[in-house]
Amino acid sequence: MSLPLHAGTENCVGPEKGEVTPAFEKQADELVSRYPVSKRSAVLPLLHLWQETFGYIGPRGVEWIARKLSLQEIQVLELVTFYPWFRQKPYGKFHFRVCRTLPCALGGAGKTFAALQKLMNLKEIGHGGTMVSEDGRFSLEYSECLASCGTAPVVLCNDAFHEKVDDNKAATLVAECK
Amino acid sequence: MTTKRRLLLPSASEALMAYKEHRLIFKNIDAPGYTRDLTCYQKHGGYEILKKGLAMGGPAIREEVKKSQLRGRGGAGFPTGTKWGFIDPAKVTKPIYLICNADESEPGTFKDRQIIYKDPHQLIEGMILSCFANGVKLAYLYIRCEFTEGWRILETALAEAKGAGFLGKNILNSGYDLEIHVHRGAGAYICGEETGLIESLEGKRAYPRIKPPYFPAVLGLYMCPTIVNNVETLCHVKHIIEMGGEAYAKIGRPNNTGTRLICVSGDVVRPGYYEFPCGALTLGELIQHVCGGIRNGNRLKAVIPGGSSAKVLKAGEVYKIKEAGVDGKLVEKEVKLEDLRLDFDTLAAAGSMAGSGGVIVMDHTRDMVECLANISTFYAHESCGQCTPCREGVLWLKKILSRIAEGHGRDDDPSLLKEVADRIAGRTICAFGEAASWPVQSFLGKFRDEFAQRIRRNGNAAKKDFVSLTH
Numbered sequence: 001m002s003l004p005l006h007a008g009t010e011n012c013v014g015p016e017k018g019e020v021t022p023a024f025e026k027q028a029d030e031l032v033s034r035y036p037v038s039k040r041s042a043v044l045p046l047l048h049l050w051q052e053t054f055g056y057i058g059p060r061g062v063e064w065i066a067r068k069l070s071l072q073e074i075q076v077l078e079l080v081t082f083y084p085w086f087r088q089k090p091y092g093k094f095h096f097r098v099c100r101t102l103p104c105a106l107g108g109a110g111k112t113f114a115a116l117q118k119l120m121n122l123k124e125i126g127h128g129g130t131m132v133s134e135d136g137r138f139s140l141e142y143s144e145c146l147a148s149c150g151t152a153p154v155v156l157c158n159d160a161f162h163e164k165v166d167d168n169k170a171a172t173l174v175a176e177c178k
Numbered sequence: 179m180t181t182k183r184r185l186l187l188p189s190a191s192e193a194l195m196a197y198k199e200h201r202l203i204f205k206n207i208d209a210p211g212y213t214r215d216l217t218c219y220q221k222h223g224g225y226e227i228l229k230k231g232l233a234m235g236g237p238a239i240r241e242e243v244k245k246s247q248l249r250g251r252g253g254a255g256f257p258t259g260t261k262w263g264f265i266d267p268a269k270v271t272k273p274i275y276l277i278c279n280a281d282e283s284e285p286g287t288f289k290d291r292q293i294i295y296k297d298p299h300q301l302i303e304g305m306i307l308s309c310f311a312n313g314v315k316l317a318y319l320y321i322r323c324e325f326t327e328g329w330r331i332l333e334t335a336l337a338e339a340k341g342a343g344f345l346g347k348n349i350l351n352s353g354y355d356l357e358i359h360v361h362r363g364a365g366a367y368i369c370g371e372e373t374g375l376i377e378s379l380e381g382k383r384a385y386p387r388i389k390p391p392y393f394p395a396v397l398g399l400y401m402c403p404t405i406v407n408n409v410e411t412l413c414h415v416k417h418i419i420e421m422g423g424e425a426y427a428k429i430g431r432p433n434n435t436g437t438r439l440i441c442v443s444g445d446v447v448r449p450g451y452y453e454f455p456c457g458a459l460t461l462g463e464l465i466q467h468v469c470g471g472i473r474n475g476n477r478l479k480a481v482i483p484g485g486s487s488a489k490v491l492k493a494g495e496v497y498k499i500k501e502a503g504v505d506g507k508l509v510e511k512e513v514k515l516e517d518l519r520l521d522f523d524t525l526a527a528a529g530s531m532a533g534s535g536g537v538i539v540m541d542h543t544r545d546m547v548e549c550l551a552n553i554s555t556f557y558a559h560e561s562c563g564q565c566t567p568c569r570e571g572v573l574w575l576k577k578i579l580s581r582i583a584e585g586h587g588r589d590d591d592p593s594l595l596k597e598v599a600d601r602i603a604g605r606t607i608c609a610f611g612e613a614a615s616w617p618v619q620s621f622l623g624k625f626r627d628e629f630a631q632r633i634r635r636n637g638n639a640a641k642k643d644f645v646s647l648t649h
Contacts, residue, residue, distance in 0.1 A: 034359040036316075037273075037400050040381035041361075048323065048362055075381075082383045083364030084559075085323050101285040102486055102552050103443035103538055105647040113649065142649060144367065144556055145285040146324050149443035149536065150450045159326035 018054055020064065028068060039069045043079055047086055056087045084144075092132050092139030094177040096120075097156040098165075101145040107152025108166065109142075115167045116140055116155075119174040138177070197459065197467050200429065202437050203413045204453045207296045214331060216338040219299040225344055227420045231307045232352045234419070236267060239311035243415060245423030247435045252279055252370070252408030253485065253534045254609075255522045258415070264395035265403045267313030275404040276314040277379065278305055278412055280321040280328075281363050281370045284485035285556060286536025289439035290409040292451055294321070294328045298335035302358070304412035306344060307419055309356050312405055316357050320375055323362040332360050367560035371608045372406040374562065385564040386608035410439055430456030432502075434521035438532075440464065444539035445473045457524065461491075462516025465539060476541035480624075481515075483525050484533025486553050487613035489620035491515055493542075497528040530620075546625040547632045548647040550617060551579035555648065557614035564607060571602040572614045579618075583648045587633035596622050 028046055035041035050061040057080050066073040080086045098113045120138040122131040130141040148154045151163035206212045206222055231239055244259030265274060282290040293301055309317050321329050336358055339345045347355050366384050368374045373387035376399050391397050398404020414436055418426045427435045434456040443449045447470030472478055478493045495515045503509040518528055525532045558576035563569045578595055581587060595618055603615040
């Protein structure tokens with residue numbers, strides 16, 4: 001609604017590099033303070049914060065969060081591999097998620113996905129994995145229900161949500177990804 | 179401009195006149211000029227009910243909720259008053275927690291999104307009232323992270339409420355303290371299951387807990403008594419306190435009280451979200467009049483009435499349903515599909531469920547093999563992997579259905595599917611096993627011919643005349 005068209009894009013790119021700044025530490029501490037009973041509850045919030053800052057969650061992120069919360073690294077890693085939202089490698093600068101669940105499928109999600117794939121010039125990699133373009137600009141994957149079935153088919157581009165995405169709208173979206 | 183709009187949508191306004199919505203929760207949603215900030219909410223009477231509730235006291239609020247006969251809107255339809263009744267704040271020595279389940283992820287459901295995005299303070303007010311009633315000092319709002327803007331909206335709204343003294347220490351000088359924090363999920367459907375949600379909130383994989391204890395009211399978050407309520411349920415609490423439990427119970431039908439948010443998607447002219455008294459509307463009225471009928475002049479083929487886990491209903495079906503007659507005795511009646519009332523008890527009697535209120539409509543051009551293969555792909559993706567029958571079985575359901583859809587079906591595949599599904603349901607820790615099996619059992623039971631026909635036409639011929647839904 002009020003978010004810019006491709007909000008959050010600058011954060012989706014790049015290797016897991018960059019400094020852990022004092023500002024980042026402060027944000028992390030604020031998140032941990034929300035769980036006075038058990039620090040462990042802050043794993044998901046910290047994983048979100050890390051992914052939004054550094055693009056994905058690699059070994060460095062797992063280690064940092066584990067140390068922050070006094071956990072074993074496996075207690076962090078097991079969440080990265082369990083929850084579909086987290087990724088262990090970088091996506092494209094513009095990451096598209098197309099809802100594939102029944103109401104969106106009835107509304108033509110398959111066509112939308114094919115159109116996006118063609119527009120982004122992405123090659124099939126099999127097993128329905130995330131496709132990333134060679135130049136790292138685009139990535140595309142199917143997602144399960146995004147909870148807006150009345151305006152099918154729907155697409156998330158990074159953090160921006162788009163409804164009723166037909167071929168034309170898909171073309172506009174991709175053209176605006178600069 | 180207005181005239182032009184009217185000319186464009188004559189049937190819409192007609193339909194809404196004949197089948198007028200009863201908007202409690204959606205009252206201000208989409209109203210011209212209504213915004214989601216605190217100022218606008220207060221201009222429309224926001225947080226006045228909180229003042230009333232604080233003056234009433236916790237036990238009185240709990241009593242009103244019990245009288246209202248409100249049933250949970252998350253899917254199971256469990257009476258909220260009873261759920262709260264498991265905890266007596268006066269006797270419990272441990273802290274009590276409340277979690278708002280905003281992990282809306284049942285395919286076909288998009289009601290909570292409207293509340294969170296367009297009227298977040300209504301949810302927060304309902305939540306504060308519920309926390310106050312149950313002696314809760316710390317509450318979490320578990321929201322799915324796919325609501326990328328939604329969680330920010332809630333953070334903003336919570337900060338606004340805190341700034342105005344509706345949250346934090348000594349709320350409105352009542353001596354009552356409460357903190358609410360937003361907690362984002364990370365894309366797992368199983369977090370909608372309340373014990374899975376609690377595990378997730380504790381920073382673990384969202385593996386649902388073994389029952390008993392059946393309710394987190396006994397052992398919940400951090401092994402303390404916990405109440406988990408759906409977004410819509412918590413909003414209803416606000417309206418119950420506003421109008422009183424007895425008055426609220428007069429809306430809708432006995433044992434199915436209040437209004438219900440209904441989300442319609444699929445092959446109808448006007449998909450969308452609507453609010454009607456429970457059971458005021460039949461399925462036929464909803465599809466034909468409220469939603470403008472089936473798209474492209476097609477005919478109805480099937481409808482899933484309560485989110486994708488609910489058993490499918492087939493056009494032309496007649497159900498035997500027991501209803502109380504004038505003398506109060508139960509009389510068995512034959513009810514056609516289009517005459518089914520949209521309430522908890524009627525849909526359960528028809529062998530399906532009202533679930534989360536997500537109605538998915540399929541027209542006669544849709545291939546049921548494709549639809550079921552799509553649904554099973556969802557469940558295969560979302561099984562948490564804790565129980566073997568579900569982890570292995572649901573994946574096999576998906577694989578077998580995909581092979582039929584791709585034109586490589588085998589003659590005994592339908593019976594194999596049924597066998598696998600029958601062996602999942604009832605053999606898992608949580609209700610996901612049933613949620614994944616019911617669609618398979620019901621689609622196979624009602625559209626067996628279609629599966630057999632598809633297998634007979636194997637090869638390229640199998641994938642000809644319809645839109646593929648498997649991807």
